[in-house]
Amino acid sequence: MDQLSPTGTARAQIGDRGRNCAAASGGLTGAIMQAPNTPPAARLLVDCLVEQGCDRVFTVPGESFLQVLDGLGQQEAIDVVTCRQEGGVSFMACADGAMTGRPGVAFVTRGPGATNASIGVHVAMQDSQPMILFVGDVDSEMRDREGFQEVDFAAFFGPIAKWAARIDSAERIPEYIARAYATAISGRPGPVVLALPEDMLSRDTAARPRPRVERPAQAPCPDAMQAMMALIADAAAPVAIIGGAGWNAKARAHFQLFAERLGIPVATAFRRQDAISPTSAVYAGNLGYGPNPALVERVKQADLILAIGARLGEATTDGYTVPPLTAPERKLVHVHPDANELNRVYPADLAICASMDEFAESAALWDDGDAIDFDAGAAAHAEWEDWATAHPNDHALDMGQAVQFMRDTLPADTIICNGAGNFAGWWHRYWRYEGFPTQLAPTCGAMGYGVPAAVAAAMRYPQRAVVAVAGDGDFLMNGQELATAVQHGANLLVIVVDNSAYGTIRMHQEREFPGEERISATRLANPDFAALAEAFGGWSARAGTTEEFKHSLVEAQGRGGVRLIHCTIDIEQLAASGASISGLRGG
DSSP, X not given: OOSOOHHHHHHHHHHHXXXXXXXXXXXXXXXXXXXXXXXXXXXXXXXXXXXXXXXEEEEOOOGGGHHHHHHHHTOSSSEEEEOSSHXXXXXXXXXXXXXXXXXXXXXXXXXXXXXXXXXXXXXXXXXXXXXXXXXXEOOGGGTTTTOTTOOOHHHHHGGGSSEEEEOOOGXXXXXXXXXXXXXXXXXXXXXXXXXXXXXXXXXXXXXXXXXXXXXXXXXXXXXXXXXXXXXXXXXXXXXEEEOOTTOOHHHXXXXXXXXXXXXXXXXXXXXXXXXXXXXSTTEXXXXXXXXOHHHHXXXXXXXXXXXXXXXXXXXXXXXXXXXXXXXXXXXXXXXXXXXXXXXXXXXXXXXXXXXXXXXXXXXXXXXXXXXXXXXXXXXXXXXXXXXXXXXXXXXXXXXXXXXXXXXXXXXXXXXXXXXXXXXXXXXXXXXXXXXSSOEEOOTTOOTXXXXXXXXXXXXXXXTSOEEEEEEHHXXXXXXXXXXXXXXXXXXXXXXXXXXXXXXXXXXXXXXXXXXXXXXXXXXXXXXXXXXXXXXXXXXXEEESSHHHHHHHHHHHHTOOSEEEEEEEOOTHHHHHTTOOOOSOOOO
């Protein structure tokens, strides 16, 4: 895809002939030798991004948007991060949007570039994270002929994006960019895809950028808040499930105050564990795959569920059973920033459409008159504390003890990034996600997310510790982005948990089709991950025992740049750890 297209090759040959003719005539040589200016349309697009507050874009360069690359190279407001594969590009943009609340921005070329990047669009949609993917497209005159690398991007991305369109008019670039930002950050945040015809980027235009777009204010209705408080007052066993679309530090702080004042147990949705402080006296643990059985039972028996920000999707609810989809004795209050998500799957007794931070602030400041006080919050927190404490086992490298040692060694606000696989269960269970954001993990179960997300996090928060945790199968999906980390001076630690298998699928195989002879397609022959990290220019260590892991982690702490610890474990430890994750593609 980085090769010249047939059309581009022809243009290059024509250009060479033009230069030769000009040199022979002697009349235009001076003008041709001058570096051309960035075309107005491409320059306008870059200016629009600057106006919207974009300070970083992730890309694999392509011929189809050379004009934009030139424009980006002529300014200093936007940092351009050159990546090694478009899947890594889109994962980085998705993670950047999750951290900032503004769209992460990615540029890729058409055809193979766009299809590679589609995984990040899917993750951003299911994770409800703001993102904009720009795709260099074929010339307008080449459309609908199956031109070189041509794809109908609106049709291709439409089902997995909030909006997918093509900018055909240079004059309308400001309109499309402003709308893309508004769409990506409003309601339920999500991804937008904009195709950029190559000829459109070279056109003249006198248009000017539109002003910065902000998320619309969405305060909750006072009558709805009153109705919610009445339902809480009538409840005997309420439980809150929080985290999701539009959750931020303000929502976290205010909802924690509200829940602690009332004593309501608070569970976090799948991979939303930084939605509340783990030290909160009412934090009850996380739902999803591998949760505390005591928490599962508590949610099933609740007579009132407060779902705040969570879509109550399949992963969080374990197939729409925790809580049950319907229950005659249970009430559901569902608060979400997008009305389309309310009553979509779970029928709500009270549906409130509001921004998470606006709702949480209103709840924290609400004067409920008669005091409401539940003692279940403290009991649920004690259950979680016991569940989240690792107990030694007989494995040479005890991953539960390894995570516990990480907690004692690394800063409390360390950002943990992971992809998919049951290796992540150790961190979901034993790590404390203190601060916001501290958890970057795909709720849709995409492999290969952890390393690119860690690169984005290390660049966004260079003063904080960043750790990518990955299985052996998971790491090799996007491990090439270590080159991006080294090139851009990112400081991050990678922990590869190597069991020489696609562990999650192996676990399912053993359950569904018992017997060693039935194991199929899940064994892996792996490289030396430590040597691979050194080949990229990083530091590495190997750990086959718990003590070796502890020593390696301490040594890594005293270093900068890319560091990798290659942990080798027995495949059986995954099933024995209690950290099993069902329903996920992973390794």
